[in-house]
Amino acid sequence: MRCDVLAVGTELLLGQIIDSNSAWMGGELAAHGIDSLVQVKVGDNVDRIVVQLERRLAEADAVIVCGGLGPTHDDLTRDAIAAVMGVELELDEAVADAIRNMFESRGRRMPENNLRQAMVPVGATIIPQTRGTAPGLICPVTVDGVDKVVFAVPGVPHEMRDMFARAIVPELQRRMGERFVIASRVLKTWGESESGLNERLDEVIAELDTVGNPTLAFLASGWNGLKVRLTAKAADAVAAAALLDPWERRLRDELSDLVYGADDDTMESVVLDLMRANNWTLGFAESVTGGLVGGRITDVSGCSDVFRGSIVSYASEVKFDLLGVPEGPVVSEDAALAMAHGARRVLGCDVALSLTGVAGPGEQDGQPAGTLCCGLVWPEGEMTRSFRLPGQREQMRQFSVINSLDWLRRTLA
Amino acid sequence: MRCDVLAVGTELLLGQIIDSNSAWMGGELAAHGIDSLVQVKVGDNVDRIVVQLERRLAEADAVIVCGGLGPTHDDLTRDAIAAVMGVELELDEAVADAIRNMFESRGRRMPENNLRQAMVPVGATIIPQTRGTAPGLICPVTVDGVDKVVFAVPGVPHEMRDMFARAIVPELQRRMGERFVIASRVLKTWGESESGLNERLDEVIAELDTVGNPTLAFLASGWNGLKVRLTAKAADAVAAAALLDPWERRLRDELSDLVYGADDDTMESVVLDLMRANNWTLGFAESVTGGLVGGRITDVSGCSDVFRGSIVSYASEVKFDLLGVPEGPVVSEDAALAMAHGARRVLGCDVALSLTGVAGPGEQDGQPAGTLCCGLVWPEGEMTRSFRLPGQREQMRQFSVINSLDWLRRTLA
Numbered sequence: 099m100r101c102d103v104l105a106v107g108t109e110l111l112l113g114q115i116i117d118s119n120s121a122w123m124g125g126e127l128a129a130h131g132i133d134s135l136v137q138v139k140v141g142d143n144v145d146r147i148v149v150q151l152e153r154r155l156a157e158a159d160a161v162i163v164c165g166g167l168g169p170t171h172d173d174l175t176r177d178a179i180a181a182v183m184g185v186e187l188e189l190d191e192a193v194a195d196a197i198r199n200m201f202e203s204r205g206r207r208m209p210e211n212n213l214r215q216a217m218v219p220v221g222a223t224i225i226p227q228t229r230g231t232a233p234g235l236i237c238p239v240t241v242d243g244v245d246k247v248v249f250a251v252p253g254v255p256h257e258m259r260d261m262f263a264r265a266i267v268p269e270l271q272r273r274m275g276e277r278f279v280i281a282s283r284v285l286k287t288w289g290e291s292e293s294g295l296n297e298r299l300d301e302v303i304a305e306l307d308t309v310g311n312p313t314l315a316f317l318a319s320g321w322n323g324l325k326v327r328l329t330a331k332a333a334d335a336v337a338a339a340a341l342l343d344p345w346e347r348r349l350r351d352e353l354s355d356l357v358y359g360a361d362d363d364t365m366e367s368v369v370l371d372l373m374r375a376n377n378w379t380l381g382f383a384e385s386v387t388g389g390l391v392g393g394r395i396t397d398v399s400g401c402s403d404v405f406r407g408s409i410v411s412y413a414s415e416v417k418f419d420l421l422g423v424p425e426g427p428v429v430s431e432d433a434a435l436a437m438a439h440g441a442r443r444v445l446g447c448d449v450a451l452s453l454t455g456v457a458g459p460g461e462q463d464g465q466p467a468g469t470l471c472c473g474l475v476w477p478e479g480e481m482t483r484s485f486r487l488p489g490q491r492e493q494m495r496q497f498s499v500i501n502s503l504d505w506l507r508r509t510l511a
Numbered sequence: 512m513r514c515d516v517l518a519v520g521t522e523l524l525l526g527q528i529i530d531s532n533s534a535w536m537g538g539e540l541a542a543h544g545i546d547s548l549v550q551v552k553v554g555d556n557v558d559r560i561v562v563q564l565e566r567r568l569a570e571a572d573a574v575i576v577c578g579g580l581g582p583t584h585d586d587l588t589r590d591a592i593a594a595v596m597g598v599e600l601e602l603d604e605a606v607a608d609a610i611r612n613m614f615e616s617r618g619r620r621m622p623e624n625n626l627r628q629a630m631v632p633v634g635a636t637i638i639p640q641t642r643g644t645a646p647g648l649i650c651p652v653t654v655d656g657v658d659k660v661v662f663a664v665p666g667v668p669h670e671m672r673d674m675f676a677r678a679i680v681p682e683l684q685r686r687m688g689e690r691f692v693i694a695s696r697v698l699k700t701w702g703e704s705e706s707g708l709n710e711r712l713d714e715v716i717a718e719l720d721t722v723g724n725p726t727l728a729f730l731a732s733g734w735n736g737l738k739v740r741l742t743a744k745a746a747d748a749v750a751a752a753a754l755l756d757p758w759e760r761r762l763r764d765e766l767s768d769l770v771y772g773a774d775d776d777t778m779e780s781v782v783l784d785l786m787r788a789n790n791w792t793l794g795f796a797e798s799v800t801g802g803l804v805g806g807r808i809t810d811v812s813g814c815s816d817v818f819r820g821s822i823v824s825y826a827s828e829v830k831f832d833l834l835g836v837p838e839g840p841v842v843s844e845d846a847a848l849a850m851a852h853g854a855r856r857v858l859g860c861d862v863a864l865s866l867t868g869v870a871g872p873g874e875q876d877g878q879p880a881g882t883l884c885c886g887l888v889w890p891e892g893e894m895t896r897s898f899r900l901p902g903q904r905e906q907m908r909q910f911s912v913i914n915s916l917d918w919l920r921r922t923l924a
Contacts, residue, residue: 111547113538114730118529120552125526134524135559137552139533146548153566317527382802382823388809389795389802392823396801399872399904401825408823410795410805416820416858445829459812491812 099274100133102158104150106166106175107253108141119164119258126262129329130280132270142166147178151248155182155241160270162262165253167232169212175250179237180219182248187217193224197231225265230254234261236269247273278331281338283346286363287356288323288504292316295324295353302348312341321496322365326353355508365503366395372510373404373449378476381447382408383421383437385428386455386470390499406447411437417454420444427463429454431482434473442475449476451506453498457491467491470498474506481509512687513546515571517563519579519588520666521554532577532671539675542742543693545683555579560591564661568595568654573683575675578666580645582625588663592650593632595661600630603646606637610644638678643667647674649682660686691744694751696759699776700769701736701917705729708737708766715761725754734909735778739766768921778916779808785923786817786862791889794860795821796834796850798841799868799883803912819860824850830867833857840876842867844895847886855888862889864919866911870904880904883911887919894922 103120110117120137127134136157140150147166154161166175180187194216201208215232218224225234235250249266251258271278287295295316296303306314312330319325328345332338350357359368373380382391392408395401409421417423421440423433437452451474458467468489474481483505487497516533523530533550540547549570553563560579567574579588593600607629614621628645631637638647648663662679664671684691700708708729709716719727725743732738741758745751763770772781786793795804805821808814822834830836834853836846850865864887871880881902887894896918900910 110534111537111550112541113534113536116529116531116534121523121526121529123526124524128525135554135556136563137524139550141548143548150549379826384802384805386809387806388818389797389805389821389823392797392802392825393800393806393908396799396825396870396908397905399870405801406826407829408802408821408825410802410821410823412805412809412815412821413792413819413858419859420857444833445826446832457809457812492810495806495809 100158101160102154103137104163105139110139142172144174160247162249167252185220190216190218225261230257282329283342285326285357286359378448381406381441381445381450383441383452384410406445409441429463429465431471434471438473438475457494472502513571514573515567516550517576518552523552555585557587573660575662580665598633603631638674643670695742696755698739698770699772791861794819794854794858794863796854796865797823819858842876842878844884847884851886851888870907885915
């Protein structure tokens with residue numbers, strides 16, 4: 099089964115919005131065993147949409163058209179699909195009522211052009227909207243005697259994702275003639291390159307290749323590390339879990355403490371959970387990161403039972419006067435340890451992590467850009483560690499955040 | 512002139528990387544008066560690259576192929592272009608030497624497959640690399656008797672952008688047979704919606720429509736606000752500046768202090784410059800943002816002459832004990848003002864900005880999610896202000912950062 103994607107919108111070609119929808123759909127389709135081999139962006143021009151849609155349909159079994167379903171004269175996806183199907187558009191009264199009701203329930207007047215969204219190509223099935231006004235469409239088409247399908251979904255990401263999971267995946271599976279579920283398990287790792295993970299998992303990968311189900315993939319996720327994803331295809335969820343469980347254990351054995359979490363875990367949620375398990379509160383002393391570590395830990399809602407705060411001591415005098423760091427070079431493990439002790443005292447927390455380093459450009463205290471020194475103090479001990487990170491400012495600072503949190507995790511786990 | 516884009520890489524279809532290159536190129540091409548009407552993603556498969564490239568060439572005057580120029584067996588852009596041109600690949604000795612030298616100068620052994628990057632379709636011109644190993648290509652092709660061109664550039668964004676500006680734009684301009692420059696001026700605004708800006712600039716836009724040169728565009732840039740871009744086409748840079756200057760003054764008059772900067776300015780660089788102009792040092796007291804304001808100001812290299820630090824007082828006790836906030840509700844303008852005074856004392860800075868609020872989910876101190884209270888203390892005065900921001904956690908926190916910095920800027924400018 100092959101399902102290509104056509105993203106519609108002049109704003110996508112002008113760089114005003116980056117089309118991330120088709121990439122997301124490509125990933126999801128792959129996880130369901132469906133190829134997406136060509137993905138196209140085209141502007142709000144009905145002739146060009148028709149040409150590109152016909153080309154995708156000539157090559158693929160299914161095409162998802164994303165965007166161009168809104169109420170304005172620029173929204174031409176419905177017209178283009180009707181042209182490709184060789185049918186007219188007609189008003190769907192149920193959709194029209196739903197749109198009218200939505201405006202009424204919010205006490206707003208409905209501009210008449212909203213009814214454009216209730217126009218449906220004859221023969222198409224509605225994917226009801228649950229979040230916006232424009233419904234999606236499932237449009238059967240025959241190409242050279244072959245039964246194919248065009249889906250239309252809104253370009254608003256959360257509306258698109260909802261319809262994709264609710265209507266597109268089941269319809270594609272039905273067309274594949276198989277009743278199965280696809281289930282994934284994701285292990286999140288930090289501290290090893292893709293080729294390094296590959297090497298460690300050499301044997302497991304060879305065995306999985308022989309077995310064929312589940313499959314394994316590496317997914318880079320930047321400053322969140324590398325994900326190792328197992329994907330299994332089975333008759334139902336229980337059978338899929340039974341396929342995944344033993345391989346997940348194998349992976350965890352091979353990768354050991356490189357794995358910091360699974361599925362929805364983040365490095366910061368894992369650190370917070372570790373603190374909770376020990377009944378510890380947490381604080382930071384930041385210099386080179388300027389507050390990014392605190393900013394990241396507070397991304398997690400409900401962190402306030404653990405997180406006390408952070409002393410961003412960017413100027414050396416703040417390190418000396420507030421944190422009690424002895425005067426002298428401030429990019430060193432000694433200074434980092436003193437910062438951590440100072441933060442623990444000032445913030446009244448059980449565990450304190452500190453970061454001092456050189457984000458560049460240029461060196462500081464004789465240390466090159468990319469140097470990071472960390473200190474860690476907890477109820478039963480203290481420790482320091484240095485890192486050599488990539489020397490570009492933004493990278494260096496973001497890598498400092500994740501490396502220091504990962505080091506805290508491994509040290510205290 | 513029409514220049515389409517073909518992005519090559521299976522990782523783009525699998526959603527492992529989002530193709531932002533083609534959107535960037537589309538924006539730049541539009542700014543140079545060149546249409547980019549269809550943009551395509553295709554995987555690392557030479558037959559499919561050839562088919563898609565031929566289709567783009569049939570419709571457009573020029574095609575930029577982005578990605579697939581690396582050293583591995585998956586990098587097939589060179590082979591596909593040679594096939595479309597109907598020529599062989601040959602080793603370019605100068606490129607080969609440059610690649611060998613690059614490895615030598617870094618004291619590293621060169622894996623032999625790197626020489627794939629020195630293979631060039633016969634008849635193509637090299638775009639020399641200045642940042643990586645793979646050179647770009649300018650490949651003339653004849654389609655149905657019409658002279659067209661294929662460009663190949665690496666997928667690494669900064670390498671692509673460098674080659675785009677240095678080689679692709681001049682070649683496209685040469686082919687357009689016009690000698691002109693395109694110059695832009697960007698005004699950055701915060702505090703007004705796109706439709707609001709539109710309304711304020713109603714008359715200016717009508718006049719510009721009549722004149723036709725320069726043109727005006729609004730560009731959303733998320734948490735950095737809205738950009739208003741003037742683009743002029745003229746014989747040379749001096750003439751372009753003469754076209755832009757009076758319209759920039761008109762825009763600044765109409766938009767007044769909504770404009771926080773121009774071109775490469777950021778909100779944080781503008782705030783730092785304002786401090787420097789007054790010979791003031793700066794510090795923060797953050798609660799709801801957890802350190803994001805400090806994290807953002809320290810994105811700017813060289814901020815250390817101004818920025819002292821930030822007290823991230825997430826727990827109420829840290830506000831009371833360290834910053835001297837009177838015990839009581841901590842989401843209020845009174846608490847914010849006390850936080851700012853506390854930060855100014857503890858950090859020893861001239862200007863202190865504070866943020867306390869509710870990121871949600873759920874309310875705090877009787878205030879709904881989305882509430883932000885700010886305090887500002889400077890040598891000659893003090894002020895507070897409340898904001899009602901969107902209630903989703905990440906949005907609320909990022910809007911807090913930009914709104915508080917913008918308020919500081921307007922208050923102290």
